[in-house]
Amino acid sequence: MRLQRIVVTNDDGIDAPGLAVAEAIAHQLADEVWTFAPALDQSGMAQALSMHQPLRIVPHGARRFSVSGTPADCVMAALADDPDGLRMGGQAPDLVLSGVNWGANLSDSVMYSGTVGAALTAAHFGLPAVALSQLFTQRDHIDFAPAQAHAATTIEHLWTQRETLGCCWNINFPMRAPADIAGLRFVRQVGGSMQRPSLVSRSDGRGMEYHWLSFARNWDAIVDAAADVTAIRDARVAVMPLMRERCDETRLSGAGVCSEFDWPGAGD
Numbered sequence: 001m002r003l004q005r006i007v008v009t010n011d012d013g014i015d016a017p018g019l020a021v022a023e024a025i026a027h028q029l030a031d032e033v034w035t036f037a038p039a040l041d042q043s044g045m046a047q048a049l050s051m052h053q054p055l056r057i058v059p060h061g062a063r064r065f066s067v068s069g070t071p072a073d074c075v076m077a078a079l080a081d082d083p084d085g086l087r088m089g090g091q092a093p094d095l096v097l098s099g100v101n102w103g104a105n106l107s108d109s110v111m112y113s114g115t116v117g118a119a120l121t122a123a124h125f126g127l128p129a130v131a132l133s134q135l136f137t138q139r140d141h142i143d144f145a146p147a148q149a150h151a152a153t154t155i156e157h158l159w160t161q162r163e164t165l166g167c168c169w170n171i172n173f174p175m176r177a178p179a180d181i182a183g184l185r186f187v188r189q190v191g192g193s194m195q196r197p198s199l200v201s202r203s204d205g206r207g208m209e210y211h212w213l214s215f216a217r218n219w220d221a222i223v224d225a226a227a228d229v230t231a232i233r234d235a236r237v238a239v240m241p242l243m244r245e246r247c248d249e250t251r252l253s254g255a256g257v258c259s260e261f262d263w264p265g266a267g268d
Contacts, residue, residue, distance in 0.1 A: 001156045003030040003094040007122075009074040010099055011042045011114025014066040018100035021144045022132060026097050028152040032063070034088055036074040038114075039066040047072045047117040057087070071098065071118035079125060095155075096122035099132030100147045104172055106133075106228045106238065107193035107219075116170050116242070123244040128167040130155055131242075135175040135232060146237075149178035154237055157184070168242040174232045184237040190227035193217050 006026040010019045014037040026033040039058070050069040057077055058066045065087065067074045081090040098118040105113040115131045122129035132151055136142040150173065158169055165186075174181060195218050199211040222229040231238040 001029060001159050005032040005034065005088075005091070005093040006030040007075070007078045007088075007093040007096045008033060008035045008037070008098075009071055009078070009096065009118045010037050010101065011045060011071045011118065012102050013038050013041045014060060014064075016041075016102060017142070018102050018134065018144060018147075021100045021134075021148055022097055024148070025100075025132075025151045025155075029155060030094065034078060034093065035060075035064040036067055036078040037065075038071060038074060039068045042070050042114050044112050045070040045072070045114040045117060046112045047121055048114075049073060049076070071114040072121040075118050075121040079122075079127075092125070092127060094128070096127055096129040097132065097155075098122075098129065099134075100144055100151070101131070101133035102136070102142055104133055104135045104232070105131065105170060106172055106232065107189065107222060108191050109193070110170060110189050110240070119168055119170070120242060120244055123168040123242065128159075128162060129169075130158075131170045133170075133172045135172065137175050143175070146173040146176060146178050146181060150181060150184075150237055154184055154239065158239065166241045166243075168244065170228075170240040170242055172228060172232060172238040174235050174237070176235050181235055181237060184239050185231040185234070187228040187231045187238045187240050188224075188226050189240060190222050190224045190229070192221045193219055193229065195221070 008022050008026050012018055019037055048070045050073050055073055056068040060066055067077050098115045101115040105116055110116055119129035119131040134144050134147045195216040197215045200214050201209055201211055203209055219229050228238040228240055
């Protein structure tokens with residue numbers, strides 16, 4: 001597998017160590033790598049777009065740019081027409097690679113992840129996209145070795161089967177020695193890890209109260225054998241196919257669902 005062009009983005013920001021890992025992975029797969037990453041940490045932004053403030057796109061060396069917006073903004077900026085001819089000039093990449101995220105994007109996290117949101121934004125334009133996330137056991141020391149060792153091989157495997165497996169994937173790497181990871185497993189999203197939200201209260205220098213949003217998480221609550229969390233427990237790379245559409249087609253086509261319903265008295 002050798003692609004012409006890959007766009008790399010993330011939600012942790014232009015200076016995040018995982019972005020450098022993603023760029024190295026992209027260089028294994030493509031002749032040309034372009035990076036459009038948020039200027040600051042944009043975790044938890046899902047597919048949010050900056051609709052009420054302008055974007056500043058700042059170069060950081062050859063084919064590297066920071067964007068003063070969300071991960072979805074970064075993908076939009078990469079794909080947009082460039083009248084000055086300084087960036088990609090509206091030439092679509094073969095693949096959009098988002099990550100490598102600092103921490104897991106499993107279970108409930110998938111819905112609000114900026115890493116996943118960037119991949120889904122690319123999928124809206126019909127582009128193959130991959131979200132990469134690396135689990136960790138110590139926040140102050142994240143080892144990206146599993147992603148470094150297995151990401152390119154995983155993407156190459158998915159690329160050869162994209163006609164049947166789809167073209168947008170959420171990939172999580174367990175925190176194990178690379179040699180202890182036996183392979184990948186295709187998984188589904190199973191909710192239940194996020195138990196409840198909470199507000200942590202603080203006071204500023206003027207005595208005014210403010211709050212940090214937080215939530216309790218319990219991975220042990222998920223026991224489904226096909227869940228992404230279970231694959232991670234089993235030392236497997238968890239690969240989840242993603243859809244850009246949010247419509248629940250299964251329920252819509254299920255028994256007892258009417259295609260139309262008239263209000264009582266309508267047409268009298």
